[in-house]
Amino acid sequence: MNETKGGVDFTLEPAELASILIGATLLHNDVGGVIVETEAYDTTDPASHSFNGMTPRNAVMFGPPGHAYVYRSYGIHWCVNVTCGKRAGAVLLRAIEPSAGIEIMRERRGLAPLRLLCAGPGRLCQALAISIAHNGADLEKPPFAINPRETAPDIIVGPRIGITKAVDQPWRFGLKGSRFLSKPFPRA
DNA sequence: CTATTGATGTTCT
DNA sequence: GAACATCAATAGA
Structure with a gap:
């Protein structure tokens, strides 16, 4: 609804938020870039960490x-992940296109080529210096910021990566044609 | 480009 | 003890 004033609506359900976040900008201490790949994990999804109820690890998802x-x-x-939805949903941030603080990210990542700086969930966290210390942090407040996209880009959809349950659900979203994806999408 | 494999530590059964 | 929402290095086409 009110997508004014630099706000993303995090009460959207995971699949919808995952789609809307493509093209948005993620920053941590002014380091980051444009989100180009996400995955949705709903509470009714066997592949989700929240599927089997609350545990110490996933408690934030229920917040x-x-x-x-x-x-x-x-x-x-x-x-x-970004928590979202009515109950224990989340969107995994899988890749961004580096645009701010590229030199800082390059140092953290050990001279990785630009294309592989943030192409994958583990690489993204290393480049943005995100760790367990940030578990539960509000992503709308400093040092974090998520700025909504201004125009809707072409989005491509496919099966998620690296999971063993619900492998056929098309809940991976990517910016069509981006060179910064963790892996190519199947042809569409 | 694809396929395979080892490294690594926490969580849950 | 098994599973795991990954990465980097390697080998081959």
């Missing part, structure tokens, strides 16, 4: 929308 749910992936990486 207010618009906050960061950060978890450790494969023991090595961080992944960040």
Whole structure:
């Protein structure tokens, strides 16, 4: 509704928010860029961390929308979600197109080529210095900011990556033609 | 380009 | 003890 004044409506359900976030700008301490890839995780989705109810790890998902749910992936990486919807929904941020603080991100990522700076949930968190310390943080307040897109881009949809349940659900969203995706989308 | 595999630590059963 | 919303390096086409 009121998509005025630099606000994204985080009460939208995950699939809708995931689509709307494509083209929005994510910043952490003025470092970041344009979101080009997301995935939706609904509370009714067996692949969602919230599917089996609240645990210490996923408690943030059951809190207010618009906050960061950060978890450790494969023991090595961080992944960040935006909580959303009426109950325990989330949108996984998978890739951004670097536009602000590129030199800082390049140092954090160890001289990675521009195209791979933020192409993937683990890489994105490393480049933006997001960690468990930010779990539960309000993404609408400093040091974070999410600015809505101004015009709707062409969006491509496909199955999600790296999951073993509900693998056929088309809940991965990407900016069509972007060179900064974590993986190509199947042909459309 | 695709496919495969090892590294790594936390969470949950 | 098993599973895991990943990455980087490697080999091959």
